Amino acid sequence: MTVLRDYAASVTQPSLGQSAALFDEVASPDGTLRTAWKRLAAEAVDLTLPELNRVGGEITRLLGDEAVVYTPPGGEQRSWRLDPVPLVIAADEWAVLEKGLAQRAELLNAIQLDLYGPQELLSRGTLPPSIVFGHSGFLRVVARTRVDHQRQLVITGTDLGRTPTGEWQVLADRAQAPSGIGFAMENRRVLSRVLPVAYREAGLHRLAPFFQALRVSLTQAAPHGRDNPRVVVLSPGPTSETAYDQAFIATTLGFPLVEGSDLVTRDGAVWMRVLGRLERVDVILRRVDADWSDPLELRGESQLGVTGLTEAVRRGSVTVVNGLGSGVLENPALLPFMSAMCEQLLDEPLRLAGVPTVWAGTPEGRDQVIDRLDALDVRRIDPPFEVDLARDALVAAIVAEPYRFVGQERATVSVSPTLDRGILQPHALTLRAFTLRHGSSYRPMIGGLATAAPIGTAPDQVGVSKDVWVLKESPDEPDQGLLDQLPVSQARAPVTQVPRVLDDLFWLGRYAERVEDLLRLAIVTHELAEDFQGRPHSSGGQTLSVVAGTLRSLSPSAYDRADFEGDLRSLLLDARRPGSVAQTVARLKEIAQSVRDQVSPDLFRVFGAMDRARGALAANPHGWQIGESAGRMLTDVLALHGVTGNMVRDEGWHLMEIGRGIERSLQLCHVIGPTLSARRGLDVDRDLHHAVLQASESAITHRRRHRGVVRGASVLDLLLLDETNPRSLLFNLRAIDASLATLPGSSGSTRPERLVDDLLEELDRLDVADLLATEGDHRPNLARFAHATAQHLMRLSDAVGEVHFATGPVPRSLAFSTVGAGA
Structure with a gap:
């Protein structure tokens, strides 16, 4: 018997305990x-x-x-987890679910249009006003605007x-910034590589066409009259959860993946900062929560949003996806009213029922929630939804503000066999499905992102994902x-990068070079x-002392000098040690x-x-x-240089190369200054020359040119x-x-x-013989040259940032706005 067949045969056994009554995604009731x-x-079934x-x-x-990672709310970044057993759904079963998903997306869109427009759901009494106006996701600043919100x-x-x-059944709706599409595609890519035969012969729907449709839909969401529109993805930053x-x-x-600081509003429109100019933005795929999106009209303390974005939305000069205010649709208090709203807005019965929910905003609902406190999951209507209060405190909170709470039946979900600590165990399974407005209708992604967690944990707890x-x-x-x-303009989109990204690429080059040079010096020391x-x-031994001292000057250490x-272990492993390989790699x-x-996977x-x-x-x-x-890590970092060497030669690549050149030159100065600026005897000097050549990856070249004879002049000249x-x-300065x-x-x-010219x-005036001139046992000219050049390079690095990474406003004419002219 194979592991899946063994699992299926065991579902009727008492050992599965509480999971035996649940729907199993793999095993039928007969085993x-x-x-x-x-x-x-x-290949899939007989594993x-x-x-x-x-x-x-x-x-x-x-x-x-x-480096696929995820940061759970309030937790630390962790590696993404994928189970080898996928969730498999038959075509006829999916067809039923697909209709329900399409209807639900259409219904949510209709609800949003009504709540921010005529508000007939409220005026007819279908939906209690306090559910809407008492919810933080309802943004009054975009209500009743004349912009086409279709x-x-x-x-x-x-x-x-x-x-x-x-x-x-529906557990929750995600309308503000639904995440997980990228994870779903990554799951598919990985599973198709580890189970290639099973994937190829399964006859399942590929996900790539959905991404193509998403691109079309975002492009066509641009305001009317915009040819070849620019679409950007607005992110809270690299530390965000997703x-x-x-x-x-x-x-x-x-x-482009941008942050709030990369965008600016001018003349009622949104613009992206690029080198020396602003470029118009037409569509923003938003991954920043709405109330953080505009510090001018929403949360004033936000550093994630774009000042003036709300006004640009009201004017209709930019489309935000999903629109500001769509967070109101994630209110769990809407669930009891979904059926009635579907009848009113779509004139259809609701196809997908939600988890049974009681809103506490009516006297009857409040009493029911309080009476069944032990049997219901009590949640707030606003994030954070979870309630962590003692019973008496919870009752008091419900009585004080009943409209802010709902009571939900504890969701019972299916189970799926999941690899847990080396064996297959039934885990509770939830599915996040995605639906896209494509053309004039909504189309669900045929697939999705499934999550399996140990039975008994909350459905929204982080578990292991499934394809x-x-x-x-x-x-x-x-x-x-x-x-x-659907047709998309074939015009070539301009490839531009915001100053923040260029700054990061500059430092990517610097840190990559720093890691390489540290590793080379560490290998020589070892x-x-x-x-x-x-x-x-x-x-x-004296050479070792000098080289190790040079390494310590680049990365100070508390270890005994002997x-x-x-x-060296600390240098490679300790991320808390200043300037270490570990810290630099981090x-x-x-x-x-x-x-x-911007970079290759x-x-x-x-x-x-x-x-x-x-x-x-x-x-x-x-x-x-x-x-x-250290040798393996050096090989890896050299591969990194190969990866970046295949990048397009745009501004980002050139700045990365500038960063690499500055860092390589700096490291050279940091090495030759301490090692070669003193006389230590013929044998020690010869060994130090060899060590410097090795650390600078120039030993073979020097050997070929000088037939193994090593002198200070030939080393410095090279x-x-x-x-x-x-x-x-x-070479690097040029x-x-x-x-x-x-x-x-x-x-x-x-x-x-x-x-650089200076x-x-x-260098054009430099005389190597002068650098090697001695005063006693020292070469002061070489020491001064190395130190002065390093300081000059640091000023160069700062100047590059001041000129090319500045994110201040583009200068404007005193007489008239030049933004429209491409200023």
């Missing part, structure tokens, strides 16, 4: 597989438990390599659970039921320590997360490989593992003045100068360009 599962290939655990391990590795509810999310009889989901959508759809496989009725059925896409840490008075092994990851829509696989190398070092106490892990050596100061010239804000005379002139 056989459900029809949908019987249609799957043997053994060891094979299933292997697949689970591959899933974890792939998600880790792509398209403001473009995409909805519906959280569903099955009753014991197998019928789907930052990965937001970046995935932006990347897949090809829209949703909806089987086709026939092989020739079009994916997502979409034969053709090699010396392996040979000479027991011989401190030998020439190699504890080279502990110091910062590099943070920046990569914030520009996820391969970049995150590099991080995954680096994490595994660090994990191997943490698990291995032997000294040789230090060099092994590292400072050789225009063909990519590691030399001259590369920085060339990249600066490509930037829109450069004129040939800007401060960054002047500073450095190039200094």
Whole structure:
């Protein structure tokens, strides 16, 4: 017997306890597989438990390599989890659910249009006014506007659970900024890679056409008369709960991922800041809650929104998806009135019932909720919905403001076998379905995002996700039921980046180079320590002391100077150590997360490989593992350079290269200053020259040119003045100068360009013999040169930020507005 068949046979056994009465997504009541599962290939159905655990391990590795993360409300960021057993739904079963989802999205849109327009639901008494006006999601500032709101509810999310009889019921509606589409697509990508045969032969609907339809719908949501409209994805930032989901959508759809500071309102319209100018924004896919979206008219303390956005919405110059105020539709107090509202607005019976809910805003409802306090889940109508009060305090709160509370029957959902601690166990399952306004109607995504959690936990608790496989009725059925896409303008969209993103890419280049240079120096230090840490008075031991001291100057350490092994372990593993490899990699990851829509997913696989190398070092106490892990990490960071090397040569790439050039030049100064500015004897100086060449990846070049003879003059000439050596100061300054010239804000005379010119002139006058001149045992000219050049490079870095990353308002004419002219 295989693991799934074993599971199915066990559903009739008493060992399943409370789950036996629940609807099981895989097993029929007679202990056989459900029809949908019987249609799957043997590769899916006949998996053994060891094979299933292997697949689970591959899933974890792939998600880790792509840095797929999620931050639960009030919690810390954690890795995204995906179960190897999908939720499989037959075509005929989905067809029934699909109709209900389409109707519900249409109903929610109609409710929103009414509440912000004629308000007939209120005037006819179908919906109590206190449910609407007492809810924080109802925004009076956009009510009764004359703007056409027909398209403001473009995409909805519906959280569903099955009753014991197998019928789907609505647990909650998500209308403000429904998240999870990106996670659903990521789940599909991963599962199709670890179960390729099962996926290929299952005959299920692909998700890609839904994303294509979403792109069309967002583009067509632009205000009338806008050709080739600009769409942006507005994010709270890389630390938000669903930052990965937001970046995935932006990347897949090809829209800029922006934050509130990247946008500005002018003349009643929204504009995006780019280098030296503003560009008009027509559609905003909003992932910032409405009340944080405009500090001028909504929450004044918000730093996430766009000042003046509400006025731009009222004028109709920009479309916000979903519209400001759509949060009112997430009010659980609407659930008892959905059937009546559907009859009034759509003249249809409600197809998808909601979880039984009692609103406490009437005397009868209040008494019923209080009387059944132990049997109901009491929730607020506003976020946070969960109530954490003692019984007496809860009763007092309900009596004081009854309209703010609902009592809901405890939702009973289905179960699905889930890999938990190495075995399959039944977990409670919920499904988030997504519905898109496509053309003139609503189309549900044929699929979705399922979540499984241990039985007994709250339905909204974070569990493990599942891919949703909806089987086709026939092989020739079009994916997502979409034969053709609606037309979209074929005009080439301008590729522009906001200053915040350019700043991040600049520092991405700097941190990537810093990691590489630290690792090279650490490897040299470890090699010396392996040979000479027991011989401190030998020439190699003295060389080790100098090189290790240089490394400590870049990353201060509390370790004893003789504890080279502990110091190097700390450098690679301790993220709290200033300037360490671990801390720099952590910062590099943070920046990569914030520009996820700009970089290849391969970049995150590099991080995954680096994490595994660090994990191997943490698990291995032997000294040789230090060099092994450092070498693997160096290989990985070199792969990172290869990934970024495939980027389009736009402003972002050039700024990343500028950052890399500045950091490489800085690190060179930080190394040659302490190591070569003193005389320590012929043998020690020779060893230090070799160490510097190795740390600067120039040893082979020097050996070929000088036949193994190492002198200070030849080393400095190669590292400072050789225009063909990519590691030399001259090479990098010329590369920085060339990249600066490509930037829109450069004129040939800007401060960054002047500073580079000064450095190039200094190198043109430089005499290596003068640098090597000695006074006693010191070379003061070399020390002064290294220090002065490093300070000059720091000023250059600051100047690049001041000129190219400034986010202040674009200058305006005193006589008239120049925004419309593309200022």
